[in-house]
Amino acid sequence: MCVLFLYYNDNPDSSKYRLILASNRDEKFDRPTKALDFWGSTKICLSGQDSQNEVEGSTWLGMTKTGKVAILLNILGPADTSSPQTDVAYFNNRENDLNCRDVPMDNNCICLSNAKSAKTPFQKVAKGREKFIEIVENFNYKDKKSELTEKLLELLRDKTKYADDPVLQSQAESTVSEGNETNFAKNRDKLSSLYVYIPELGYGTRTHSIITMDFDGHCEYLEKTLLTPVDEEDMQWNDTLLKFDIETE
Known part of the structure; x- marks a missing residue:
């Protein structure tokens, strides 16, 4: 399961960022x-x-030097064929409510995970949204970049579990077929936190990504990737940081 926290403001103060993105990629370690x-x-x-x-x-998160960003969040559960689209370029082939296409946005923030509908997020995303908004309010300043990055990483590494999440429970149960539980259903509680670690399945959060773009179009893209094979006693992460200026098309 993956997660996205996104803030954007087309008209920010010159001392602030116009875009802040924090994301986890959960995947098999090998x-x-x-x-x-x-x-x-x-x-x-x-x-x-x-x-x-x-x-x-292929990729799970990428961007262009012209400032376009795309992210893939796989939805866990039975497939559907509908594909509504919104003005903010959100595509979901599991959402059937054609009367409400907008991605929920709060304080210029969009927060998504692998729930079937953006309108009914997992609890870890709902709680994470509150923390993300607070982080943006307190640290969205270019002269606080190190604190901003530190707080975003703390959020992405949050191990708080929400095992009683009714949305997660319902979606996990929908994957059960003829009494046979999927790994999703069996490990629902371990998947209920923002940071996921299931060593017996060789699966968990293996990439943290943080993207910032300031008022003048200066962009920094930080990727922290878990090194494999994973040493449970001494987990090591590889850092890649790319800096560039947004180009006009």
């Missing part, structure tokens, strides 16, 4: 992955990349 880098013949795109054969070159 899934081959390339670290964050510029790629493509023009080097205009940057992201980490999946190296697994059938999906090699």
